[in-house]
Amino acid sequence: MEVTARNAQRLALEKFLVGLPSDLVEKLRPVDWIYYPELSSLLAPVISRANQAHDRCATFNGDIQIDRSSSWETVSMRFLDWSHQLPKGEYVLVVGGGNGHLFDGEASWISALPGYRVWMPGGQHVFGQMPKLAEDGLLIASPDGKQAVVLEACCGRLENDAGTGEVIYEVAAWGLN
Numbered sequence: 136m137e138v139t140a141r142n143a144q145r146l147a148l149e150k151f152l153v154g155l156p157s158d159l160v161e162k163l164r165p166v167d168w169i170y171y172p173e174l175s176s177l178l179a180p181v182i183s184r185a186n187q188a189h190d191r192c193a194t195f196n197g198d199i200q201i202d203r204s205s206s207w208e209t210v211s212m213r214f215l216d217w218s219h220q221l222p223k224g225e226y227v228l229v230v231g232g233g234n235g236h237l238f239d240g241e242a243s244w245i246s247a248l249p250g251y252r253v254w255m256p257g258g259q260h261v262f263g264q265m266p267k268l269a270e271d272g273l274l275i276a277s278p279d280g281k282q283a284v285v286l287e288a289c290c291g292r293l294e295n296d297a298g299t300g301e302v303i304y305e306v307a308a309w310g311l312n
Contacts, residue, residue: 136236137171137172138168140171140172140223140245141170141171143247144168144170144171144245144246144247144248144249145170145249147231147248148168148245148249150195151221151230151231151248151299152164155198158201161252165234166251167252168249168250168251169249169250169251169252170249171243171245171246172243174227174241174246174249174250175243175244175245175246176273177227177250177278178229178244178246178250178276178280179280180246180280181274181276181280181283181285182233182244182281184197184199184280184283184309185219185274185283185285185307188307189279193297197232198309199307199308199309200217200307200308200309200311201305201307201308202305202306203293203296203304203305203306204294204296204303204304205291205292205293205300205302205303205304206304207304209304210304210305210306210311211273211286213292213306214273214284214306215295217284217306217308217311218255218275218284219256220311220312221254221255221256221275221277221282221284221309221310221311221312222255222277222282222310222311222312223251223256223276224254224277224282225253225254225277226252226253226254226255226256226275226276226277226278227250227252227253227257227274227275227277227278227284228250228251228253228274228275229248229249229250229272229273229274229275229278229309230245230248230272230273231246231247231248231271231273232246232247232271232272232287232288233245233247233272235247250274254273255275271287271288272285272286272287272288273285273286274286277310281309281310282309282310282311283307283308283309283310284306284307284308284311285306285307285308286304286305286306287301287304287305288303288304288305289302289303289305290302291303291307292311
């Protein structure tokens with residue numbers, strides 16, 4: 136499972152990089168990418184907390200802020216706004232979505248693409264150029280999971296949203312300044 140997941144992430148990364156502007160590819164090529172299973176272990180508390188926020192469907196739950204919309208532009212702008220409020224430090228960035236998997240009785244989250252470390256503030260210049268390429272999800276979190284901004288997509292419709300699509304975009308954040 137490990138080798139298969141890492142190889143799938145590596146192939147997806149190559150395909151992803153081909154679609155990016157050349158100046159962004161130059162910044163990302165030398166990055167020390169974090170692959171499964173290290174990435175899944177590192178992000179387990181973040182994924183768990185994001186799932187809890189999603190399940191509660193509240194606009195504010197304790198220290199978790201949530202925004203939902205059928206508009207990708209609305210939530211991607213919220214993602215960028217909230218990411219600018221993260222405290223200074225090292226973070227892990229994952230572009231694209233992921234899925235939960237059960238293997239040998241153990242649950243794990245496997246992202247479509249590997250993640251990498253960025254320093255905040257400053258890391259926004261990289262992912263600020265790629266929101267449209269990340270419609271399946273975007274995540275930035277501190278290595279201990281105490282600060283994060285998570286954007287994900289799911290099927291459904293929002294009651295008070297005039298959007299015509301059947302996709303709900305949700306961004307959740309905690310630990311912001």
